[in-house]
Amino acid sequence: MSMNNQGRVTRLSGEPMAELPGGVTFTGNRGLMLEEPLLFERGATTRCGVDLPPVPVVQDRLGGLARSAEIGLPGLSEPETVRHYTRLSRQNYGIDLGIFPLGSCTMKHNPRLNEKMARLPGFADIHPMQPQSTVQGALQLIDTLAHWLKTLTGMPEVAMSPKAGAHGELCGMLAIRAALEARGDARKVVLVPESAHGTNPATAAFCGYAVENIPANARGRVDVDALLARLGPDVAAVMITNPNTCGLFEPDLIQICDAVHAAGGFVYCDGANFNAIVGRVRPGDLGVDAMHINLHKTFSTPHGGGGPGSGPVVFSAALAPFAPLPFVRKAGDALELVEEYQARESQDHGQSFGRMVAFHGQMGMFVRALAYILSHGADGLRQVAEDAVLNANYILASLKDLYTAPFAASGPCMHEALFSDDFLHDTGLTTLDLAKAMIDEGFHPMTMYFPLVVHGAMLVEPTETESKASLDQLIGAMRSVATRMLADPDAFRSSPHLAPRRRLDETAAARKPVLGYKEPLGEAA
Amino acid sequence: MRYLPLTQPDREAMLATIGAADIDALFADVPDSARLTAPIAGLPMHAPEMLVERQLAAMAAKNLTAGTVPFFVGAGAYKHHVPATVDHIIQRGEFLTAYTPYQPEIAQGTLQVLFEFQTQVARLLGMEVANASMYDGSTAMTEAVFMARRVTRRAKAIVSGGVHPHYVSVLQTLTQFTDDVVVTATPELTPGAPGDDLASLIAAIDATTSCVIVQNPNLFGHVADLTPLADACHAAGALLIVVVTEVVSLGAIKSPGEMGADIVVGEGQSIGNGLNFGGPYLGLFACRDKHVRQMPGRLCGETVDADGKRGFVLTLSTREQHIRREKATSNICTNSGLCALAFSVHLTLLGEQGLRQLAALNHARAVQLAERLARIPGVELVTTQFFNEFTLKLPVAARSVVRKLADRQVLAGVSLGRLYPGVAALENGLLVAVTETATDADFDALEDALDEVLA
Amino acid sequence: MTRYYTDEHEWLDVDGDIATVGITDYAQGQLGDVVFVEVPPAGTALVKGTEAAVVESVKAASDVYAPVSGTVTEANPALEGEPALVNTAPEAEGWFFKLTLANPAELDGLMDAAAYQAFVATL
Incomplete structure (x- = not known):
């Protein structure tokens, strides 16, 4: 017989595993955790990862403005590029890796069918200024999505062009301002609950309004008495989030809307939390005048590490005439994209406040959102809200004996469960420490320190796309971390220990900002 | 419902943990008048991936895609090859x-x-x-x-x-x-x-x-x-x-x-x-x-x-x-x-060298096309120093020319009439953008079609 | 020279008709690491109680209100390069600005050191 004498040990020795000698590696890598230098330290301006056809020789027509100085853009070959970005990607957490329970962000599963549909050349490879006869299918897609958004919200009009939630808020507030100006009503104040997203007051200020805060009551809802008392002829609008940022439904919203309307104002609803009620409640039935819909939350388009999103805004009949350009309407057998100001003279949108973006909105997100709506259908979307709410209440019920749950006594929550760090008070540990400990457990932490109405807030939004096993693991980890923090606080003051980076010095970053790469002296790019 | 992991037994076990009789109990704060008791009317029930794909693909198929025709549309959005x-x-x-x-x-x-x-x-x-x-x-x-x-x-x-x-x-x-x-x-x-x-x-x-x-x-x-x-x-x-x-x-x-x-x-x-x-x-x-x-x-x-x-x-x-x-x-x-x-x-794939070559290619191709189109009778090249996009002045309103060219499966550019509706002094203007994606055959097709439409 | 304090946690050193203004040690402790201070340029006319300066930590920005009315004569140039002075020497090198008093009577309502300490003890 022939013997393979190159054999190697395949059994464990039985001895305890030794630590890595010196605790360091030559590369700085630790197994599959790979360090990656900056592009500017790797690449060279003479390296290129694309092959281009030769440039024909012509007499240039640049008017003497040719760029001569080096720009300083390093390149990489294709394999180096793939590796650079793949290595960087592995230093990120994403929904694809595990639960991403960021309250108010609705980090749900991003279906891959949506990605495939958005990449169909018929949607991805068409130009916004092609003749309309050549893009009828695209207009049909926008019109179809618009129809379902109106149907799901019970509102008669929708503006599709806003590019994100905050941009949608701006769209809604501009329509309100336009409607007030149209009747010669120069109101100057917008009321915003103190629990609101920061975008609400920022948007109101952007539209030239003074912002006044409305307090929350002890049950985590808007203090209705305080709000009603403040209403008057100077109040243009109330911006209200429902379900609110404490994860609670505003039970008095109908009464609030009636009172605001009676006082001559409008109600803007921040629809960031629509996921909790989609298919079960139509905001139009509550009496709101405008609401944005984050397609990148409720309708599953990916968040992409910060964007892009999409924020269509639905309008009540009172605001519909003021909706922005462009919009799609039926013209005989065809669809028409109305993008011209002559539209102001036509029947619909007669008083449009204008254009919000260069073209027609986030087509790529529209395709994904429609694919999602059609996939779930009427029964599925209703189940989305139910499972999202069920999952959040399951977390609330499973943690409220250990974590401080400031509003748990007032009944069930909606799609997100709110806790505070009061239970850690004697340890000197805070929400930040707990969040960082969750990183070591392999989770993305919950939203920290928001909403501002709760000290050391922790806002947990599991979404409907988590299984019970996934929730049980999160609950188990949160219970274990809290228990260990109470028993041995000092062990948690410098978490995380196991992430690609330890805590980062944000003070130094802000005091002496370094916002771009600079070559060390004596080196060119 | 492929995006929803909870099973019915899961839901029942979780409701028991919560202490809620049913799912409606969790929506207790919603006023009765605002509760929908049935799925949204008119929207079909959930659909298999295959069916959704078919519906959306049918819409996509109605559009004339840039990659399939001679294409010269710009005005703020440009067709470049993406690796x-x-x-x-x-x-x-x-x-x-x-x-x-x-x-x-x-x-x-x-x-x-x-x-x-x-x-x-x-x-x-x-x-x-x-x-x-x-x-x-x-x-x-x-x-x-x-x-x-x-x-x-x-x-x-x-x-x-x-x-x-x-x-x-x-x-x-x-x-x-x-x-x-x-x-x-x-x-x-x-x-x-x-x-x-x-x-x-x-x-x-x-x-x-x-x-x-x-x-x-x-x-x-x-x-x-x-x-x-x-x-x-x-x-x-x-x-x-x-x-x-x-x-x-x-x-x-x-x-x-x-x-x-x-x-x-x-x-x-x-x-x-x-x-x-x-x-x-x-x-x-x-x-x-x-x-x-x-x-x-x-x-x-x-x-x-x-x-x-x-x-x-x-x-x-x-x-x-x-x-x-x-x-x-x-x-x-x-x-x-x-x-x-x-x-x-x-931009990393391009690097400085690649970006400069790409830009040079765009410019050279645009110069070539501009000079060809300027030779069509009645067509005037208005922009003489440019990068990859230029304005032509046609003998007639450009908006209808663009539509006629689209009917011939040529996407010729953006008419100034569409961008400046009602401004008569601009209505004969046509913006033509040329990138590395346009071939010599595309040039021929545009030149021939424009010649024909203007004749 | 007399030192005054406000219930908005500012201090003033008054020397003739010139007052030097900063924030108190208690205030800097509440703010955490100060990363940026925006102070009013010389010549700015300030009205008591209106926004005069902004002090920022990493996660918060706080307005500093003019404790008295007056015209700014000098902003502390050291804060631009070294905002940490507000943490290390809030009531000395970390001063914000100097101004000429428009109405010395406004000083009457302010606290002295003992009163301010008693005030802080109640927070």
């Missing part, structure tokens, strides 16, 4: 399904990409600092005008007639209820320098001017030296804002920074991002270091972690809405992160 690597990278779940990097220890991938992106953008635009992206070029331009107001404490913005009319519309929309004063001009098809109004802009600057906004290359493709305008702005204490809607041009022509711009905004779609019928696109925003605290949008900065290792964080956040609320520099939150990644990957 396959770009789409592969942006579909990695760790990038695609991540949130804004508020937990830097587990978001170094996104953060390092943003740091590299900011550096690439700043260098491309010739500026000192760039942010982590805006929605698109048009909204970035409006934000720049507001920033100039904060920096100069003046409110009058003077806009060149060469700026994309949709961008001007967006600015007018967002300033109609503020104290900003926006002075606009209707462009003229001046032979040789269409839309070039630098002299009148310089004359209009006064002590109340916060900024002057110009586009380069301008809407008509004309490329100008902005240095005298920058000097005039600075002499009056105003800022020069330069808009770039075709960033590939910066591989061939002097950057706005080199010509003295104080704020540069751009549409970054041309690099790494497809046409997508207008969105999502990528707003670029860059300025001088001294104005960084008045900048809108997110910024990523370098720092170290507790072990002294280099790392990146979002920084200077006190400018932003989640901290400063009504006093924030902007209300922007979600931006165009994944489009920024696509831009960065494509």
